[in-house]
Amino acid sequence: MDIKPIYSALMRNKAGLALIVLQVAITLAVVCNSLFIIVERSELVARPSGMDEANTFRLASLGFVRDYDLKSAIRQDLDLIRSLPGVAAATLTNTVPTSNGGWSTGVDTQPLERGSGKDQIGSALYFADEQTIEAFGTRLIEGRNFRAEEITDSVRETGIQFDSVIVSEALAKALVPEGSAVGKVIYGISDDTSPKTIIGVVDRLQMPWPGAEEVEHSTLVPTRNLGENYSFYVVRAEPGQRDSVMKEVEAKLQAANPGRIIRGVRTVESVRADAYRDDHAMMSILFGVMAAMLLVTGAGIVGLASFWVTRRTKQIGTRRALGARRFNIKAYFQTENGIMVGMGIVLGGLMAYGFNAWLMSEYDAARLPWYYVPVGALVVFVLGQLAVWGPAARAARVSPAVATRTA
Numbered sequence: 001m002d003i004k005p006i007y008s009a010l011m012r013n014k015a016g017l018a019l020i021v022l023q024v025a026i027t028l029a030v031v032c033n034s035l036f037i038i039v040e041r042s043e044l045v046a047r048p049s050g051m052d053e054a055n056t057f058r059l060a061s062l063g064f065v066r067d068y069d070l071k072s073a074i075r076q077d078l079d080l081i082r083s084l085p086g087v088a089a090a091t092l093t094n095t096v097p098t099s100n101g102g103w104s105t106g107v108d109t110q111p112l113e114r115g116s117g118k119d120q121i122g123s124a125l126y127f128a129d130e131q132t133i134e135a136f137g138t139r140l141i142e143g144r145n146f147r148a149e150e151i152t153d154s155v156r157e158t159g160i161q162f163d164s165v166i167v168s169e170a171l172a173k174a175l176v177p178e179g180s181a182v183g184k185v186i187y188g189i190s191d192d193t194s195p196k197t198i199i200g201v202v203d204r205l206q207m208p209w210p211g212a213e214e215v216e217h218s219t220l221v222p223t224r225n226l227g228e229n230y231s232f233y234v235v236r237a238e239p240g241q242r243d244s245v246m247k248e249v250e251a252k253l254q255a256a257n258p259g260r261i262i263r264g265v266r267t268v269e270s271v272r273a274d275a276y277r278d279d280h281a282m283m284s285i286l287f288g289v290m291a292a293m294l295l296v297t298g299a300g301i302v303g304l305a306s307f308w309v310t311r312r313t314k315q316i317g318t319r320r321a322l323g324a325r326r327f328n329i330k331a332y333f334q335t336e337n338g339i340m341v342g343m344g345i346v347l348g349g350l351m352a353y354g355f356n357a358w359l360m361s362e363y364d365a366a367r368l369p370w371y372y373v374p375v376g377a378l379v380v381f382v383l384g385q386l387a388v389w390g391p392a393a394r395a396a397r398v399s400p401a402v403a404t405r406t407a
Helices: 003-011 014-046 070-083 132-136 169-175 242-256 268-275 277-311 313-321 326-363 372-396 400-404
Strands: 056-063 087-093 103-107 121-127 140-143 152-154 164-168 196-202 218-221 223-225 230-237 260-267
Touching: 003 014, 003 326, 014 277, 014 326, 014 372, 056 070, 056 242, 056 268, 070 087, 070 230, 070 242, 087 121, 087 132, 121 169, 121 223, 132 230, 164 169, 169 196, 230 242, 242 260, 260 268, 268 277, 277 313, 277 326, 277 372, 313 326, 313 400, 326 372
Parallel strands: 121 218, 152 223, 164 196
Antiparallel strands: 056 230, 056 260, 087 230, 103 121, 140 196, 164 218
């Protein structure tokens, strides 16, 4: 089919052409960048925290009586929880991944000199005992676990006192790029010059802050925080028993010691859901924007094509009378639409990369991969062809007798 007369006809309808081209261009730019953001956010939300989230819950105990014995209460609580049917493991700790609250520090394999300007490697700190790894559901892949006799008490007067730590695999590789980190010494946890020996490595344990740059860097430290009348427990139930165990643990602990309150009883799944609530909302909004723009663009193409078919009815009848087949009429309108959408795709591709460059400079967004625009262009082109299919089919049904009618 000769494209030149089709192009010439389009140029005689510049307003409609400009409207569709601009609409297609904006749709392509927005769809490409929105889809890229959605994919990025979905990957972020899907990252495993390192915990057995489906079977784990957390709760806190706050003593309020004057003579509340925190150390004794912790020992009794753990003995009680661990003795209950359906409990796989229980631990005293300070936080869980994705909770957006906890302790962190900078660590290095050399003593940290103040004012040296050297960047430290960030790490979250999880207080741990001999059951923390099992209670969290993470996996020890190298070295050994803490022993019960290695767990120390941290109080305000003495601070954090211990000699060994367990680190996540990502932190181990950051600290010791070559070889094993087990047996290596790190600094920066209790103070900048006290050495701590790495005795084990777990496969994964994220920081409590899901948006942190070093989110996979975590350190387990063998200590109990006795600074306040507050204790934080994580309990891992046997598969399928989490909800029933959670209710029983709350009731048993409250009954065992009326001098405190039990609060913050939540599944780790719900903690994670809260942490990523904004990300899920953003993805839903962007999906809605993409769908709306594609729908409006498709409707615009249908409307303009229908208008042009109505205006050209007699012209179409004349072509049919001169021997044009229905296929030729349909191909004409689809080719015309392809030219329009193609112009919009070229402009939209430039706008997509320009919009991404603006997001990179203003919001520190990642660079848009090159293949998003070609894929988006294919989607928009197919949308244009589907949208024009109905008007083109209606044009193909115009009878040759229309050419003989007077206006």
